[in-house]
Amino acid sequence: MSRTIDINVHHVTRVEGHGNIVVRAKDGKILKNEWQVPEAPRFFEAMVRGKSYEDIQTIVSRICGICSVTHSLAAIKAIEDAMGIEVSEQTDKLRILAHYGEQIESHSLHVGYLVAPDLLGQKSVVPLASSHPDVVKAVIAVHRLGNTMMEKLSGRKTHPVRLVPGGFAKLPSADDLLDLRGMLEKAIPPAQAVAATVAGLLDKIPDFDRDTEYIALVKPPTYPFYHGQIGSTDTDELVPVQEFERVINEYMTPQSTAKWTRWHRDAYAVGALARFNLNADHLLPLAVETAKQFGLKKGCCNPYWNSIAQIVEIVQVIERSIQLIDERLKAGIEPERAEVTPRAGTGTGCVEAPRGILFHKYSFDETGHCTGANISIPTNQNHGNIQKDFESLVPSILDREQDDIRLLMEMLVRAYDPCISCSTHYLDVEFV
Amino acid sequence: MSKPKVAIFDFACCEGCQLQIVNMEEELLDLLTVIDPVQWREGMSDQSDEYDIAIIEGSITREEDEEPLKLIRQRAKILIALGACATIGGINKLKDAFDLDDVKKTVYGEAAGMPHLATAPVKAVHEVVKVDYDVHGCPIDGKEFSYILRCLLAGRKPAIPRYPVCVECKLRENACCYEFGKLCLGPIIRAGCGALCPSNGFHCFGCRGYVEDPNVNAAKEVMEQYGKTVEDLREKMQLFGTRQEFTL
Ligand code: SF4
Ligand code: SF4
Ligand code: SF4
Numbered sequence: 057m058s059r060t061i062d063i064n065v066h067h068v069t070r071v072e073g074h075g076n077i078v079v080r081a082k083d084g085k086i087l088k089n090e091w092q093v094p095e096a097p098r099f100f101e102a103m104v105r106g107k108s109y110e111d112i113q114t115i116v117s118r119i120c121g122i123c124s125v126t127h128s129l130a131a132i133k134a135i136e137d138a139m140g141i142e143v144s145e146q147t148d149k150l151r152i153l154a155h156y157g158e159q160i161e162s163h164s165l166h167v168g169y170l171v172a173p174d175l176l177g178q179k180s181v182v183p184l185a186s187s188h189p190d191v192v193k194a195v196i197a198v199h200r201l202g203n204t205m206m207e208k209l210s211g212r213k214t215h216p217v218r219l220v221p222g223g224f225a226k227l228p229s230a231d232d233l234l235d236l237r238g239m240l241e242k243a244i245p246p247a248q249a250v251a252a253t254v255a256g257l258l259d260k261i262p263d264f265d266r267d268t269e270y271i272a273l274v275k276p277p278t279y280p281f282y283h284g285q286i287g288s289t290d291t292d293e294l295v296p297v298q299e300f301e302r303v304i305n306e307y308m309t310p311q312s313t314a315k316w317t318r319w320h321r322d323a324y325a326v327g328a329l330a331r332f333n334l335n336a337d338h339l340l341p342l343a344v345e346t347a348k349q350f351g352l353k354k355g356c357c358n359p360y361w362n363s364i365a366q367i368v369e370i371v372q373v374i375e376r377s378i379q380l381i382d383e384r385l386k387a388g389i390e391p392e393r394a395e396v397t398p399r400a401g402t403g404t405g406c407v408e409a410p411r412g413i414l415f416h417k418y419s420f421d422e423t424g425h426c427t428g429a430n431i432s433i434p435t436n437q438n439h440g441n442i443q444k445d446f447e448s449l450v451p452s453i454l455d456r457e458q459d460d461i462r463l464l465m466e467m468l469v470r471a472y473d474p475c476i477s478c479s480t481h482y483l484d485v486e487f488v
Numbered sequence: 489m490s491k492p493k494v495a496i497f498d499f500a501c502c503e504g505c506q507l508q509i510v511n512m513e514e515e516l517l518d519l520l521t522v523i524d525p526v527q528w529r530e531g532m533s534d535q536s537d538e539y540d541i542a543i544i545e546g547s548i549t550r551e552e553d554e555e556p557l558k559l560i561r562q563r564a565k566i567l568i569a570l571g572a573c574a575t576i577g578g579i580n581k582l583k584d585a586f587d588l589d590d591v592k593k594t595v596y597g598e599a600a601g602m603p604h605l606a607t608a609p610v611k612a613v614h615e616v617v618k619v620d621y622d623v624h625g626c627p628i629d630g631k632e633f634s635y636i637l638r639c640l641l642a643g644r645k646p647a648i649p650r651y652p653v654c655v656e657c658k659l660r661e662n663a664c665c666y667e668f669g670k671l672c673l674g675p676i677i678r679a680g681c682g683a684l685c686p687s688n689g690f691h692c693f694g695c696r697g698y699v700e701d702p703n704v705n706a707a708k709e710v711m712e713q714y715g716k717t718v719e720d721l722r723e724k725m726q727l728f729g730t731r732q733e734f735t736l
Contacts, residue, residue, distance in 0.1 A: 121504020226689030
């Protein structure tokens with residue numbers, strides 16, 4: 057009997073940005089099996105040329121609404137690197153708090169609004185509000201916490217205004233930090249409730265392993281998002297962030313408007329699971345407990361489990377934020393900001409976006425105007441790996457119903473939490 | 489009356505404005521009692537071609553994206569432009585300050601000639617189809633969005649400020665940027681954000697677009713008074729104002 061499979065998901069739903077899945081198979085033979093990224097490119101690296109160092113973070117924050125704090129911070133770190141600016145410990149720690157807010161906001165949005173509907177058999181979060189009101193309430197509580205952290209520290213929920221080279225345009229007050237501390241404490245039970253719900257649905261998460269190279273920031277003995285060097289599960293070598301170009305090895309492919317990357321193998325993965333695989337030894341106690349609850353262990357190479365690693369990170373970041381706030385309250389908030397004098401030079405900034413490691417590099421002339429930029433976003437670093445996952449996954453599920461195949465592929469893409477709006481958009485499955 | 493069907497579409501943008509809709513949380517659930525979302529790629533798997541209200545986020549940056557937008561316009565009774573990318577082209581228009589071939593080469597190097605990397609001068613939504621309502625800002629404010637949508641459902645015209653950001657800034661008793669030798673676009677930008685940036689120690693960079701009939705002479709006077717030039721102001725105006733109708 058001849059059997060044709062033709063999947064064509066043009067613009068996968070419930071992801072940020074546009075991506076397509078195209079599968080074509082006839083009589084058990086795979087003719088096409090592609091992850092395509094047709095997002096309209098937005099050319100940020102070209103647009104920042106000629107702009108003052110004072111305007112860069114305002115521009116590049118618009119690369120992605122869901123990681124705007126992350127992009128701002130990567131740019132600011134690069135500017136400070138280029139101009140030799142040392143910021144205070146206060147600035148450093150308060151930035152990390154704002155950045156944690158974004159991890160919480162982004163992870164809870166992804167797990168709660170975009171992935172949970174798959175696990176609970178719904179098409180969106182809207183029906184969940186009536187079928188699982190407690191889950192939705194818990195997700196909203198955690199999501200709101202992340203937003204409030206960004207609002208209090210960076211001036212608003214999306215596209216920060218207070219984060220500038222040298223420090224803060226306006227500092228949070230001790231009262232702001234106290235309020236946040238209260239919110240953080242209160243968010244632990246709902247975060248654990250979300251974890252417990254998902255832990256009860258583990259059988260809904262596909263069983264699929266593919267040995268993969270994972271890359272993330274590493275800085276023992278911490279679980280870093282903001283500091284560190286580039287580490288990989290394929291090597292013990294730690295690479296200084298200034299040398300990131302020899303890690304990412306960008307290249308173009310006809311199936312994507314975004315650049316793809318590779319290091320030791322033909323693809324690598326970044327994101328929560330990568331961070332977990334490299335840094336799990338340094339998690340705080342509540343996060344360790346959460347990981348145990350799922351049975352998540354270092355060395356996990358089931359890409360669908362990225363969402364689980366995100367839940368562990370939500371707990372980790374809440375716990376760490378409380379410690380950071382206590383430190384700051386003890387030290388007191390000092391009105392200060394490092395002086396910035398523009399000078400010619402090149403600098404690199406690297407931070408972990410919720411979706412994985414992010415690199416920004418800029419050159420400036422002596423007046424502080426940008427002469428060139430290179431930005432490598434985590435989603436683009438994952439594209440090649442998604443393609444490799446497809447090549448391993450599809451042959452193993454080819455005997456299933458077409459709709460099943462499609463769902464498994466969509467769920468896989470969604471697990472990477474792709475944010476294709478980052479100069480690119482995606483999700484469509486084309487079964488042709 | 490049955491609930492109006494609403495569809496949300498995104499073109500080239502950061503999707504930060506859609507995120508503000510998600511961020512409304514309980515208020516969004518409340519709004520869902522009066523509207524019926526039928527298509528929202530980022531939030532749901534359903535797709536539909538039948539809708540009363542189309543909400544457009546993002547700018548048009550490729551010729552191939554114009555047709556789909558025109559089709560949406562034909563289908564929708566009401567079309568709303570959501571956020572600066574849609575209302576004025578937003579940050580995307582910065583690209584237009586450069587030669588497009590040069591832009592492609594800068595980002596893609598030798599691969600720049602690949603056909604799928606085509607790009608065109610950036611258009612705001614109103615440069616392609618008729619827009620019925622604008623929701624300003626980069627990003628939009630969820631409350632203002634909800635207000636505009638509710639006005640529209642009630643058949644009322646939403647009241648959007650026609651005065652500059654400075655008015656709100658003074659009401660909040662902020663110290664003016666110019667007093668510290670910093671430039672600010674407050675005098676020529678449409679209010680409605682509560683002077684958000686100056687209230688956070690930053691300057692206004694113009695995300696809500698120019699106020700209708702900006703008082704150009706007053707702006708020039710401010711420059712003179714504080715020892716700045718119109719050139720300085722123009723540099724700041726590039727961010728959200730590249731290739732727009734108003735020039736100094
Ligand atoms: S207007 Fe701003 S926040 Fe909204 S989509 Fe465009 S860049 Fe993003
Ligand atoms: S800070 Fe800006 S918005 Fe505020 S009064 Fe001064 S110029 Fe106007
Ligand atoms: S102050 Fe200016 S840049 Fe800031 S939100 Fe308001 S209009 Fe936009």
